[in-house]
Amino acid sequence: MSDKILIVGAGAIGGFYGSLLARAGQQVSMVVRSDYDVVNANGIHIESTLGNWNFKPQHAVKNAADYPERADFVVLCTKVTNEIDRVELIRAVVKPETVIVLIQNGIGIEKEIAQAFPDNILISGLAFICVTRIKPGYVQHTAYGRLVFGDYPQGVSDKTTAFAAMFDESGINAVTTDNVVTARWQKTVWNAPFNPISVLSSGLDTQTVLTTQEPYLRAIMSEVAEIAKAVGHPLRDDIVDLNVDSTRTMPPYKTSMLLDFEHGRTMETEAILGNAVREAELAGVATPYLSSLYALMKLREIQIEKVRLFSN
């Protein structure tokens, strides 16, 4: 029996994973804002290492309120920035039985949703993937794809197991974890250095950064591990080595922050760096390396905003 799934956000993440769920036989609809005309007419074309296919949502709607069904799962796939009010985006479709799923980056990004919908199951999800929305209705998937899901704040409910299982034959590995918050810190060990550095260096790829500034990268990663430990989510002892080693074997690629930067879009500075630094402050952990990146990214954003205003 298929479930009714409403994907909110027709970017690369929403388009790609939504299409996999549709291929798995679920009834997948989408809330599409800027790309509505294209997606409503033609769906989303997926060009992937798994093949090429077209994904036509059951319903494409401009606002969640226009969705004519009752969703079993509402899946938030937007970026996490101050410009996007995630609670308002989904309020109209969250019924008592609705499971809310997040496939989003950042630290502490569940709290706001959990507070707004305290009685719903909230599945927090992380995507390890290189995927880009090339143009409206066109998503290119170039590497990886693994998903990690867990209930927020912890545990794995039957709904979470069932949701992860929908990807079973998709070619993408989806697993569950008892402690998804720990998993978020773990992902941030990589994101916190590489995302901002890719922007601050004006576009250097991961390999160049790693070969020339490994001690600096390790210092940043170690700070993330220290915060995680201080807030009750200790990571494995060799987490920094692991991240350095795995980066060595990654193809050089553009981070999501760099892609946002190059397209003049708002970056997830607050979700990834700001929230980590604030948790560190609360826990009394000194984070000079992270705080430096955070300060410099905020300055970069001011400059981007100036250019944007100027070009309007």
Place this chain on the structure above:
Amino acid sequence: MSDKILIVGAGAIGGFYGSLLARAGQQVSMVVRSDYDVVNANGIHIESTLGNWNFKPQHAVKNAADYPERADFVVLCTKVTNEIDRVELIRAVVKPETVIVLIQNGIGIEKEIAQAFPDNILISGLAFICVTRIKPGYVQHTAYGRLVFGDYPQGVSDKTTAFAAMFDESGINAVTTDNVVTARWQKTVWNAPFNPISVLSSGLDTQTVLTTQEPYLRAIMSEVAEIAKAVGHPLRDDIVDLNVDSTRTMPPYKTSMLLDFEHGRTMETEAILGNAVREAELAGVATPYLSSLYALMKLREIQIEKVRLFSN
């Protein structure tokens, strides 16, 4: 009685201060590399808060070896980067009686010159000035101008007193100090944050940086003060407050590193940041804020170099 002065480097600093010495009646010549044709034909036009005037060097030469006189003072006004071999630039004109003067930025930049010319008096100088070479043979002076001179490694010789006195009626304040190395650290308290941040933020002015990231600036400045203390050059206790307060009343202006960056020229990353970080390491002082700036500037340079190669 006038002295024979050879200015090496016809950038903004060399052009401006050289012209003041000429106005004071000294016999001022210049080693001019890229701007030779213009400077040799027309001299250097100075547009200054002190007035406008033209400066015609006694001799303009492409290499120090072509200078037909014996210099009383050889004044190095180039940038301090790995691309410029300062010792070779002046070797041909350094005679036993020649006084060598540096008007250059950075930490520890005297050592190389002192080692190459151990028997000459070496005057180390700092310029606090907003001055720009707008085009070949044209220098614009927009604010400040104070000079600080001292013998390296310490003390004030008669030659230093005499050299500073040449500026007495120039409209520019030139003072001497017993400990010029301390003065360098003091200047670096401001340069170490504002120069790299202006580049990493892609051109934000000092005022915007100060109003939005004051705690970050203070953290960087404090590290410089800590290194200075550890290497035997303690600064006054309120040095950070002083720098923050004086920046508040400065007109927003472009740092020298930002100007270099915008014109695709090599930046003084090593002289200002690299040398400070290396002295900190030797002294066992942790400098995560400075090290972050240094690492990010090195990455920025790699990217600049890539673009430069690409555009050739």
